[in-house]
Amino acid sequence: MAKKYIYIFTNPSFPKYVKIGEAEDPQKRLATANASTWTPKAFRIYGTYQTDTNNSDKMLHDLIDTCTDKLHVSDKINGHLRKREFYEMSPEQAWNIFKKIAEITNTTKKLWKNESWTTDEILEDIDSENEEHNGAINSTKRFNFKKYGIPVGTFIKFKYDSSIQAKILSDSNVEYKGESLSLSRLAEKLMVERTGKKWKGYQGPAYFTYNGIVLKDIKGKISSKKCNSIAVESKKGTPENKKRFDFQKIGIPVGSILKFKYDESVQVKTLSNSNVEYKGKEISLSKLAKQLMSNRTGKEWKTCQGPAYFTYKGVLVTDVKNKIISKHGKSKAGAK
Known part of the structure; x- marks a missing residue:
């Protein structure tokens, strides 16, 4: 039986979603997807997981849908429910699912992650983030690691190059190459080095991950939990x-x-x-x-x-x- 791969595709045209599908040759599938004229920007391959089973992507879809049906993108057209391979989650979250399955089955060697971001890809990703937040890329308040359950002494990784790591020094600062910096300042430093361009401001949490999740997504989850706790109390x-x-x-x-x-x-x-x-x-x-x-x-x-x-x-x-x-x-x- 030919090898199969479950893949994660991203597209700057719709940064809130990832495509989780299956192919014998993910690069060939990527080329086919990008031959279409229906998306303004090209798909990127974020990572793959090799399997020996047909329709393993459908099994993964079922697994995610069993946990929650709120992530699977759906639409009603002419009275018919339309579901495709798109999920409302970050690529880091999708990759974390791949990792956990591989760890449980002792098949981590079958994981492959695309660690390389070209300068153009980084710039397009930043543009998409800015559009999603209506141009608001700078945050007035410093990110508080303790508030979001990230202990001092742990490491965060740069979103565009996971080999670049910074150590948490305090509730708001990190250590990088022996220097104490705020998250936003480090983001600025690394982005200028990578792209040669400088923005007016940087929302630090958008540029780093912790345990495979972008920090701004962790922040969003905590805020959501607070809202839910209010709702629960309102009922009681x-x-x-x-x-x-x-x-x-x-x-x-x-x-x-x-x-x-x-x-x-x-x-x-x-x-x-x-x-x-x-x-x-x-x-x-x-x-x-x-x-x-x-x-x-x-x-x-x-x-x-x-x-x-x-x-x-x-x-x-x-x-x-x-x-x-x-x-x-x-x-x-x-x-x-």
């Missing part, structure tokens, strides 16, 4: 205490600043032992939590336990309260 709701929360009782002075759990740019000032100031108005913590959550989720909330939605010095107010209660409990036990 939280009971409102009959007693008003007493800031002074747990050591939060009048005039202190509290931050909304789901958006730290939303801040309030404690006015008394039980009320806060928000946009010039005095309001209880529970009423404000209810108002903010209704605005954020688009759903009407019956009750909200105010301390569960705000932080004080990085600690959830309910946790501050529980620590105080725990201390009092221990002191009483000690008195006995």
Whole structure:
């Protein structure tokens, strides 16, 4: 039986998608795809995995669809469902699936990844990224590695040449060739070296991968999880205490600043032992939590336990309260 290869194709014309198919000769299939005049830009081959089974790409499609049917691109034409070999995922994510299957079956030698990017391919990829983000390639906030679960001491790889690695030094800086740099500064340095061109700004997370996933995709997943947690809480709701929360009782002075759990740019000032100031108005913590959550989720909330939605010095107010209660409990036990 002739060797078969499952392949990953990318195309700068639609950077959000990858094509996962099967061919005896992926390079020949690539040439056929690029002979078409239906796409503005050419397909690229990202990687392949050799198999000895016919229709192994269909099996892989079924596997992905079993996990989630949201990635497989589909469309309805004239009342008929149309599904092709395209998936809404990054090539790094698709490659990670190939890797895991190869590791499970002890066939990693059958993996092949195209590590070479030409200057033209890099420039086209950057143009596509910029179009996708409406030209916004520079981020005002530094990427925080700790926030997204990337420990100090681990390594990230340059998207366009995985042999180039940088070590995480702190929550926002990396080490490259003995020098401490921000992610954006390193991206600028490497891109100028690779292309000879310089942009006005660089969104650092778009140029590096961690465990095969582009950092900006990791950031997107975390943001999505936060939104999902809000949605879950909106269904459950939280009971409102009959007693008003007493800031002074747990050591939060009048005039202190509290931050909304789901958006730290939303801040309030404690006015008394039980009320806060928000946009010039005095309001209880529970009423404000209810108002903010209704605005954020688009759903009407019956009750909200105010301390569960705000932080004080990085600690959830309910946790501050529980620590105080725990201390009092221990002191009483000690008195006995």
